[in-house]
Amino acid sequence: MASSPSRSTRTASEHSSGFGSTAPDTPHALDCLVIGAGPAGVGTALALAAVKQLSFGVLERGQVGQTFLDWVPEQTFLTPSFTGNGFGATDLNAVHYETSPAFSLGVDYPTGAEYAKYLRSVVAHFRVPVLDGTEVTSVTRHGDGFRVLSARGPAFARSLVWAGGEFGQPLAPRISGGALVAHSSARKAWETRDGDVVVIGGYESGIDIACHHVEHGSRVTVVDAQSPWESGRGSDPSYRLAPRSRILLQQALASGRLTLVKDRAVGVKRTDSGFATRLNSGETIRSSTMPIAATGFGSGLGPVEHLFSTREDGWPELDEDDQSTIAPGLFLSGPAIRHGGLKFCFVYKFRQRFAHIARVIGERAGKDTSALEAWRSAGMLTDDLSCCDVQCGC
Ligand SMILES: Cc1cc2nc3c(=O)[nH]c(=O)nc-3n(C[C@H](O)[C@H](O)[C@H](O)COP(=O)(O)OP(=O)(O)OC[C@H]3O[C@@H](n4cnc5c(N)ncnc54)[C@H](O)[C@@H]3O)c2cc1C
Structure with a gap:
């Protein structure tokens, strides 16, 4: 679909059907499909775009940033946005180091509608190939890859990133009534x-x-x-x-x-x-x-739930590359990532894994991933998780 970072990149909406619609054992299947176009899906797609000649696309059931469009108008971010990018302090809510919601929106605590606007502008600016209005209803293993079904028909990919978020699985309290x-x-x-x-x-x-x-x-x-x-x-x-x-x-x-x-x-x-x-x-x-x-959300794995094993605390079991331990090639991007006691439930946390996931997928596909080092230089790539557990001295 998109072959990046070449100028020939096209948007997914130019392909109303046939998005990776060939089985993975043929040369026409996508190297990677991302499901969900929230911050996790868009950010992972941007990192995938840095892998030379990798074919990929994003499927979204609603619009880009749909979850944020569904927030009630009173809700705002609680992590502040500020344009510190030039000094190595990328805006906490940015999904790419050359962007800043504070800069593009002119606010520090965006509402859902504002943040969705930021995500849309990022997708347009970087020409991220998103096919919206496409809900994935089932995912099954197909050879070494995956068969992904939506109302548009089947699509095939060698690697898959689930970035469907948690918002679709609000947790009711486990109490009588x-x-x-x-x-x-x-x-x-x-x-x-x-x-x-x-x-x-x-x-x-x-x-x-x-x-x-x-x-x-x-x-x-x-x-x-x-x-x-x-x-x-x-x-x-x-x-x-x-x-x-x-x-x-x-x-x-x-x-x-x-x-x-x-x-x-x-x-x-x-x-x-x-x-x-x-x-x-x-x-x-x-x-x-x-x-x-106000009892939070579940991991929201939807159609890929059966392809993840579960930790004792109910969160998906992941290997050190955020990959399913029972379905190699299936990655998780977003707030449901857990490693030991580390929770990745904020954008500034889970974005640290976009470039790592992209590198593993790129190497799996035999592509040149060297451009992803720019993410590390910008402070947006953590592959050594022991660094994350630092406590402030004062
Ligand atoms: C009120 C509130 C305030 C918050 N404040 C902050 C904050 O200040 N800072 C912060 O970092 N985080 C904050 N969060 C958390 C943040 O919103 C989430 O961590 C973030 O939305 C997760 O991003 P995501 O891309 O994983 O999921 P989402 O944003 O939920 O995106 C998932 C996308 O996948 C799509 N999708 C789902 N299932 C399918 C399917 N089957 N097929 C195709 N598409 C599908 C959805 O339509 C959606 O667009 C807040 C959350 C809430 C509710």
Whole structure:
């Protein structure tokens, strides 16, 4: 499809069908297919483009940045964007070292719609071959490669990158009455409420939505047995609230309308006047509106779930190259990457693996991957994961 970085690169939409539609044992199958055009898929495709003469393409079920288009308008990034690229500090939310959302959008905490606009501009600027409106419904092994099925028909590739994100798999709390809650990613959870609000889960999304409802005049109780609003573990933002969230939290607490409860919700039931959330301590919190579950997302592997083995904690088992341990040639890009206790759940973390994945795929295809060293020079390539576990001294 696209042979990079040559000028002959074409966009996938120029191929409304036939995207790698030849079996992998023929010369016409793609070297690599990427599924999903969020930051992980677009960023991985940009790294693949640096591999000489590698054929690849991206399939996207909606539009580029679809997940961000689905965010409620009140939601914004919590990692700030700033154009430090020229001094080796690439914008934290950038997917390529020559780009910066702060520069192109003129904001530091983009909304979902703004970030989708940034991703679209990156795709257009670098001519990333994305075929949108193409949902992958099934993936099976085919010889040494993969057969990928969508409504457009089958496509074949020697390597596959799953970059489908987590947003499609919101996790309900595992409690009795778990179906009686609204997930924090749903629009109805953000609608202004007249009565008291209960939020189950007190990490980033729980504090975010709690502060939103406090700001709109509600009395809110947040319940979490781990009390993530306390100091947290170490300096990794995957384990402690971001500074901006702490500031919002202090403002909400100062209003007198926010209560934080260190306890575990064990059940939700309907009552005559609304809902009752039972806690492990035996206490019950009543609310006139449906409790909100800020309980995060699953790994969202969709049609490739059967091609990954699972760790004890439920996340996909990966080898040191972010490749499935049971389906060689299948890679994971995005926030579901886990290595030991390391979580790659922010853009600035999982982008460190785009160029690494691209190099492994390029070498597998016998191509020249030397241009990927530019990603390392820009601070966007980590292949030694022991470097990631550094704690700040002060
Ligand atoms: C409110 C909120 C605030 C956040 N703030 C930050 C932040 O400040 N900083 C940060 O780094 N991260 C933040 N995150 C997390 C960040 O949004 C995710 O880590 C990021 O979206 C993951 O990127 P991705 O490309 O893996 O997945 P996504 O952005 O979800 O992209 C996946 C794409 O794959 C497509 N897709 C899925 N299944 C298929 C299929 N079967 N076939 C074809 N296409 C498919 C989807 O349509 C989608 O476009 C935030 C998340 C939320 C919800």
